[in-house]
Amino acid sequence: MYQAPLHISRRRALFGSAAGFAVSGLLLWRLLPLDEESPGGTITFSTGTPTGVYQKYGELLRSALGKDMPRLDVKLLNSDGSQENVRRVATGQADFTVAAADAVATYMLQDKPGADLLRSCARLYDDYVHLVVPHTSSVRSVADLRGKRVAVGPTGSGVRLIADHVLEAVGLDPTKDVEPLADGISTMPEKLRNNEIDAFFWSGGLPTSAVLKLSDSYGIRLVPIGSDLIEKLHEQGGASRYYRAAVMPADAYPEAQLGSSVQTVAVANLLVTREDADARLTEEITRTVIDHRDSIGGVVHAAQLVDLRTAIYTDPLQLHEGARRYYRSVKP
Secondary structure (H helix, E strand, C coil): CCCCCCCHHHHHHCCCHHHHHCCCCCCCCCEEEECCCCCCCEEEEEEECEEEEEEHHHHHHHHHHHHCCCEEEEEEEEECCCCHHHHHHHHCCCEEEEEEHHHHHHHCCCCCCHHHHEEEEEEEEEEEEEEEEECCCCCCCHHHHHHCCEEEECCCHHHHHHHHHHHHHHCCCCCCCCCEEECCCCHHHHHHHHHCCCCCEEEECCHHHHHHHHHHHHHHEECCCCHHHHHHHHHHCCHHHCEEEEEEEECCCCHHHHCEEEEEEEEEEEEEEEEECCHHHHHHHHHHHHHHHHHHHHHHHHHCCCCCCCCCCCCCEEEEEEHHHHHHHHHC
């Protein structure tokens, strides 16, 4: 296992150079003595909304890291979602995060600060696009949202990004042809129940607890997003090429789906860090992600889909060197 040479300064052992540390000066990382068995100190992990899958995944990963690296303190930081998560890591406000590939690609295509420093540890699980309406709604397709009050997520969220792309793919202007509301998953369900909105978009792992809870107590439907939209999404170019056709299994939300699967759009999630993150730490975090996928997946079911064979496919990001070391060490 990699051990940083003792003559390297503590800052350099983490970031690779003094300049890298300066850029990441806001991070909470503090290296402890290098001769200890496992990495120690404090890192910040940007998650998501309190009731979303990113937050639950972050909590479970923190617990797993506590078992594997007991001297490592993981601070969780709530966020509006993927777009904010990417920005935080790129600009040194967080050390690690989970973000959807389309949000990462958008940040890179716009050449925003720190975009060239972004790296990935693993491809995780897919986010599925949910279009949720009351059971009695007349909305049967995305095109039927014209003139409706639609919650599309906060500005910094991944759901806002994908909702805009899906609406545009059916010829709707997200700012003019629907009445967009910037609610997140913490307020969307209650607003739908109270008839304050007609529909909401959500992009998350299956099942998302807030949607499941709503479906158990209020009549909702999941509107299909047909595979015919994928070609139109890909024609948009850019980050939209990361969307793929998917099927929500019938048992994701039993009360809402009544035994039927639902066609939709999916996008991969990536575990994201920076090039200047410590290679040994990153190697061990990647190891924990893979080793604990079943225990984490017992709660966040989507995490069961983290697969060693596909985890290395982290397009549009390169693998971090520490992650490369891990995958080489377990290669048959």
